[in-house]
Amino acid sequence: MINLEFVINTLSLGSLYALLAVGLVLVYGILKLVNFAYGEYLMVAGYAIYLSAIVGAPWWATLIIAVAASMLVSFLTEIAAFRPVRTKSMDALLVTSFAVSIFLQNVVLLAVSPRARAVPLPDFFSKTVVIGGAVLPLRNLLIIATTAVVLALLSFLMKKTVLGMAMRAAADKFTTTRLMGVPANFVISAAFLISGFLAGVAGIFWVGRSGSVDPLTGAAPLLIAFIATVMGGMNSPIGAVVGGFVYGLLFNILSITLPASMISYRDAFMFAIVVLFLLFRPEGIIRRGYTEERVG
Amino acid sequence: MTTPMLKVDDIHASYGAVRALHGISLEVNEGEVVALLGINGAGKSTTLKSITGVLRPTSGSVTFLGEDITSRSPEKIVKRGISLVPEGREIFGALTVEENLRLGAFASYHRDRYKADLKEMFELFPILEERFHQPGGLLSGGEQQMLAIARALMAHPKLLMLDEPSLGLSPAITDDVFALITSLRERGLTILLVEQNAERALEVVDKAYLLANGLVEVSGTADDIKKKVDIASVYLGGEDAEGGEVQL
Numbered sequence A: 001m002i003n004l005e006f007v008i009n010t011l012s013l014g015s016l017y018a019l020l021a022v023g024l025v026l027v028y029g030i031l032k033l034v035n036f037a038y039g040e041y042l043m044v045a046g047y048a049i050y051l052s053a054i055v056g057a058p059w060w061a062t063l064i065i066a067v068a069a070s071m072l073v074s075f076l077t078e079i080a081a082f083r084p085v086r087t088k089s090m091d092a093l094l095v096t097s098f099a100v101s102i103f104l105q106n107v108v109l110l111a112v113s114p115r116a117r118a119v120p121l122p123d124f125f126s127k128t129v130v131i132g133g134a135v136l137p138l139r140n141l142l143i144i145a146t147t148a149v150v151l152a153l154l155s156f157l158m159k160k161t162v163l164g165m166a167m168r169a170a171a172d173k174f175t176t177t178r179l180m181g182v183p184a185n186f187v188i189s190a191a192f193l194i195s196g197f198l199a200g201v202a203g204i205f206w207v208g209r210s211g212s213v214d215p216l217t218g219a220a221p222l223l224i225a226f227i228a229t230v231m232g233g234m235n236s237p238i239g240a241v242v243g244g245f246v247y248g249l250l251f252n253i254l255s256i257t258l259p260a261s262m263i264s265y266r267d268a269f270m271f272a273i274v275v276l277f278l279l280f281r282p283e284g285i286i287r288r289g290y291t292e293e294r295v296g
Numbered sequence B: 001m002t003t004p005m006l007k008v009d010d011i012h013a014s015y016g017a018v019r020a021l022h023g024i025s026l027e028v029n030e031g032e033v034v035a036l037l038g039i040n041g042a043g044k045s046t047t048l049k050s051i052t053g054v055l056r057p058t059s060g061s062v063t064f065l066g067e068d069i070t071s072r073s074p075e076k077i078v079k080r081g082i083s084l085v086p087e088g089r090e091i092f093g094a095l096t097v098e099e100n101l102r103l104g105a106f107a108s109y110h111r112d113r114y115k116a117d118l119k120e121m122f123e124l125f126p127i128l129e130e131r132f133h134q135p136g137g138l139l140s141g142g143e144q145q146m147l148a149i150a151r152a153l154m155a156h157p158k159l160l161m162l163d164e165p166s167l168g169l170s171p172a173i174t175d176d177v178f179a180l181i182t183s184l185r186e187r188g189l190t191i192l193l194v195e196q197n198a199e200r201a202l203e204v205v206d207k208a209y210l211l212a213n214g215l216v217e218v219s220g221t222a223d224d225i226k227k228k229v230d231i232a233s234v235y236l237g238g239e240d241a242e243g244g245e246v247q248l
């Protein structure tokens, strides 16, 4: 069954999951917060597409608006909700993220509708191409290409810019980073903006698969991002990327190997794998970098 | 009378319910090298945390160069000119030596002088040039201490504070650290030095404060302290300074 179709499918699923996971891990790295409102940033992208279509925006503007909306909501939720409780307990932060998640769901529920809305995407999303006899949705190839570009940009940002250095330092030792003169709020805002960017890009492809958005659209991608980061490792974006691709691979392997009668248990199998990871390799596939001091 | 560069006035500080400082006052004049001595848990690091804004004092004030900086954020205070070499070095382990130094310069980065500053650090600490592209976490303890000091110096501090820079280092490297403090002193840098190794510290400082249980117990010039406190009888003895268990 390992043919071109399987490879492309797995790569595209893995790409989408990698984007999801990296967005979650960037904020986790700095605040040590699993942001449960993260899925809602994707949902916001979906509604942005829905609303852009109503006003008749061209497709390229629609996509920009979708990503910008996710970034804006991510940025604003940090300032309005997370910042005031940041210096309080970890529990307060976690509870706040649940509250933000429910709040955003209710905003769209009341402002738009509890029911699903169609999100029209540009035609080329639903085209197929034939490569080497395999019929591939163009969308899958777009996900792979987009993810490659986004991850390359992110890697450049983290490695080559002072902002990236500051973010990596803050993920390691937050207070010491502030002692260097790096403003706490600045790195946190940057992390939420980038997280929102990744959620927006992933959100476009996510709602593009089902063609619709509803107030609970964010739940599944949050769960996937969370599982991928648990598998890959919570401590680095690289771990999240690896986790995303591993998740995509396992998911596709289960999809083709499980008998039809058991396919509905696919998620249960995924959870079982996560439990195994938590038991036998709680730090994830990619362990933390060189933070241990060498003796001498 | 000139006003002191740093004036800490009756600060109290606590960690939740644990009260750590019960009214610490101290002064550091420009160009002086001052030691903060005392056994483990006396409140030395807490005093430095209160000065750098990492911990907010519950009362009292910190004045630096005539400006009240009490409860300012750490990022603002380092920009005013106070740099800390933290206890345990706090190197960014996954970042290279180069990146650690670049972040050290964050508070007062100037493009034109950055290269020259790096060169100066390489002269002070040749090992850092050798290790420039290696992750900080792969350096030895002594090398990390050099990196922590260089990182603090990259900010061009007016006041350099060092929290137990010789902790856990071999005697040879401890000698290097003290030699460095002496040479920084000769360049006119103002230094506040926290040390367990009081005997060594008293050789390089102008004056000292001896803390115990969150209070200043004795203060005076280095010679005063040597006379007032029986160094041999207390923890102050050099070699077994790490125990820290002996009571004053």
Ligand SMILES: Nc1ncnc2c1ncn2[C@@H]1O[C@H](COP(=O)(O)OP(=O)(O)O)[C@@H](O)[C@H]1O
Residues within 6 Å of the ligand: B015, B018, B019, B020, B038, B039, B040, B041, B042, B043, B044, B045, B046, B047
């Ligand atoms: N993070 C902390 N939480 C609670 N108590 C602390 C913390 N850090 C220090 N303390 C307490 O504050 C007091 C002073 O500690 P510290 O300033 O670190 O002492 P020193 O640096 O002189 O060894 C000690 O009693 C110590 O137990």
Ligand SMILES: [Mg+2]
Residues within 6 Å of the ligand: B041, B044, B045, B046, B087, B163
């Ligand atoms: Mg201490």
